[in-house]
Amino acid sequence: MDRQRSTVNASKAIDAAYEAYADAGIEPKQVQAAWLGTAFWATGMMLSVPLKLDYIPVTRVENVCGTGMEAVRAAAYAVACKAYDMVLAVGIDKIKDAGVGGMAEGTGAGGGSDKWHPVYSAGVTAPGRYALAATRYFYQFGLGMEEGRRVLAKISVKAHDNGAINPRAHLRKKVTEEQVLNAPMICWPLGLYDCCGVTDGAAAAIICRTEDAKRLKKDYCTIKGFGVSSGPGMGKVMTDYDFTHWEETKRAAHQAYTAAGIKNPRKELDLAEVHDCFTIAELMCYEDLGFCEKGKAKYDIEAGSFSLKGDMPVGVGGGLLSFGHPVGASGTREVFEIYTQVLGKAQLPERQLKNARMGLGHSQGGHPGKFLCTISIIGAP
Numbered sequence: 001m002d003r004q005r006s007t008v009n010a011s012k013a014i015d016a017a018y019e020a021y022a023d024a025g026i027e028p029k030q031v032q033a034a035w036l037g038t039a040f041w042a043t044g045m046m047l048s049v050p051l052k053l054d055y056i057p058v059t060r061v062e063n064v065c066g067t068g069m070e071a072v073r074a075a076a077y078a079v080a081c082k083a084y085d086m087v088l089a090v091g092i093d094k095i096k097d098a099g100v101g102g103m104a105e106g107t108g109a110g111g112g113s114d115k116w117h118p119v120y121s122a123g124v125t126a127p128g129r130y131a132l133a134a135t136r137y138f139y140q141f142g143l144g145m146e147e148g149r150r151v152l153a154k155i156s157v158k159a160h161d162n163g164a165i166n167p168r169a170h171l172r173k174k175v176t177e178e179q180v181l182n183a184p185m186i187c188w189p190l191g192l193y194d195c196c197g198v199t200d201g202a203a204a205a206i207i208c209r210t211e212d213a214k215r216l217k218k219d220y221c222t223i224k225g226f227g228v229s230s231g232p233g234m235g236k237v238m239t240d241y242d243f244t245h246w247e248e249t250k251r252a253a254h255q256a257y258t259a260a261g262i263k264n265p266r267k268e269l270d271l272a273e274v275h276d277c278f279t280i281a282e283l284m285c286y287e288d289l290g291f292c293e294k295g296k297a298k299y300d301i302e303a304g305s306f307s308l309k310g311d312m313p314v315g316v317g318g319g320l321l322s323f324g325h326p327v328g329a330s331g332t333r334e335v336f337e338i339y340t341q342v343l344g345k346a347q348l349p350e351r352q353l354k355n356a357r358m359g360l361g362h363s364q365g366g367h368p369g370k371f372l373c374t375i376s377i378i379g380a381p
Contacts, residue, residue: 163322199324225259
């Protein structure tokens with residue numbers, strides 16, 4: 001099984017990397033260093049061997065669900081400080097049959113920094129913690145349980161609408177609100193279509209300085225800023241923990257907005273890819289990223305503000321709800337979606353946003369009460 005998984009991982013890494021090489025117009029030998037983002041696999045050799053990155057630095061990074069974006073961030077800073085001129089960032093995970101950390105096959109649980117504490121994570125499930133966030137949000141902002149579920153269902157419908165027209169998505173199927181509401185319950189009030197799936201995937205990026213990008217090709221994107229924040233991780237034991245607010249997201253966003261010179265994200269950003277592991281997670285991202293007022297997200301959701309035709313499209317590619325969540329790849333895939341939209345390369349006319357110039361990628365690791373958040377802002381030169 002280990003050999004089989006390694007072979008499949010190698011195949012995904014090769015496909016993603018060589019597509020990135022072709023898009024950048026470079027040869028593999030031009031890569032001077034590489035970063036591998038993977039939550040459940042051990043070393044940089046997982047990348048260096050299949051890609052034949054012989055005798056150059058290959059570094060594995062891991063930061064739970066922010067892993068893929070951490071690979072991009074580390075690679076970008078290495079280029080910015082002129083340690084290297086041309087680097088590769090790859091996010092990848094194959095967790096459907098991993099049985100990581102001695103857990104049951106297919107769970108993808110039991111590994112990575114999310115299990116840093118021997119007691120804290122005992123009995124914790126991601127659906128359980130996000131369900132607590134959902135019920136608390138409904139209570140605090142006056143949504144009845146059925147009203148709240150319908151608001152979340154609209155987020156799921158939007159994600160699956162977007163994923164259905166994305167050739168790269170795993171789940172390319174539209175759903176209705178009634179299907180979402182009547183689906184099997186996972187952890188009340190979150191049903192099957194409120195939760196992202198377990199899947200495998202890879203994404204890659206070639207990163208260099210702007211002056212080098214200009215020599216390589218006419219169409220490229222620039223990185224405007226990053227933000228990273230991790231919280232105290234005490235939500236499970238704090239009786240006053242506020243499940244309706246992600247402080248880590250707010251602070252990481254502030255860092256990224258400051259670096260990019262953004263004052264009004266709702267007006268200055270053209271799209272966002274957020275960590276929609278659950279519908280409630282996306283709803284709360286709207287508010288903590290500054291796209292709408294606290295407790296007011298339902299009005300924008302009902303107005304379609306975050307749809308492809310809205311004024312602030314979110315989850316344009318279909319998000320984790322349509323792609324599933326190959327942990328190490330998700331953040332890198334978000335960066336790729338922003339890149340394709342800004343360059344007008346979304347493949348299908350119905351997917352392509354008009355005049356997209358700058359977007360935000362948001363990856364959030366852990367679960368309510370124990371978060372890490374990584375944010376990147378990508379845009380036209």
